[in-house]
Amino acid sequence: MKKFVLTLVVVFGTFQIVSSQADYNEPLGVGFPAVSNLTYLSKVYLKEASGVIKELRLKAANFDVFNAEGYEPNASNPFVVVHKATNGHITVSYDKNGEIITAWERFENVPLSKKVRELVGKKYGGWKIVKNTYRSSYSNGKIETSIYKLKLSNGYRTIGIKVNALEI
Template identity: 35%
Template sequence: MKQFVTLLIFFSLAGLVLAQEDNDGIDPVTLDAITVSPVNVDYLREVNDGNTPEVVQELQFKAANFDVTSLSEYDKKDIHTFDVVFKASNGDIIASYTADGSIVKAFEKFENIVLPMTVRKMVFDGNDGWKMEKNHYMCVFSEDNLTKKQYKVTLTDGHQKKKMTLNFDK
């Protein structure tokens, strides 16, 4: 048994020494760093900010990285714009793509979502004791510009109702 353990240690050390050998004259190659960005980085930059709900951000990212050329209906010669609908359980994004995959228009509409903390603070500032009954989020993007970003919130306090509209247009 003592010899077996000694042989096992010897072969383990020999394996480590052999693993440290030169790579048979193969020189490592250093590659230049590249930056890959989605085609629709302008869309993401315009619609996504600190006032964008998390569920919306996830769908916006999918829309920005979507490859319209992967669809069977896609024909580069025949199409001026191509509409694609991205759905979530509580809303959707309808995005219009050009033949090269750029988003030229997008309409986002969601209902009863978890509002970002900054928006919640705006809603409940001065509305202590009120509860949010429902909310709607809408965003319109057109030709590289955010044209509308809005929350509509309904608050209740017993039998009283209060409606608020928060605009985040640029």
């Protein structure tokens, strides 16, 4: 019994020491975490985007260009990095200061935003979305394109449609 109590004291005491040494630079879960590319993130980090897309956008915004392999601070060309996920990627070009110049996104079969689902439901009631591709581009401090290519089926026919997310 003494060994059991002593083990509990050691475990909980260690837990308190470890938890008190938390990194206070970690995001608090409110708003945006500390990032270097706030302009980019404020334009592309939309509430209705799927979790995978949000995570990759956050990763791109937080990417440390200065410690990246192959980065040359005096290079005249932008530094290009491809951030990958299981169902897509974001190709980002960074300037010599680590700021995002352009970003191109392509994802397949991501959860659609509520606005896109409602639009398709109203216009194509009875059709089922069987496949989707999302493409987006960011340049000059704004989202240039944001398009969903959807494949719909009603059991007999299959059609393809495009939805411009910037217009809904």
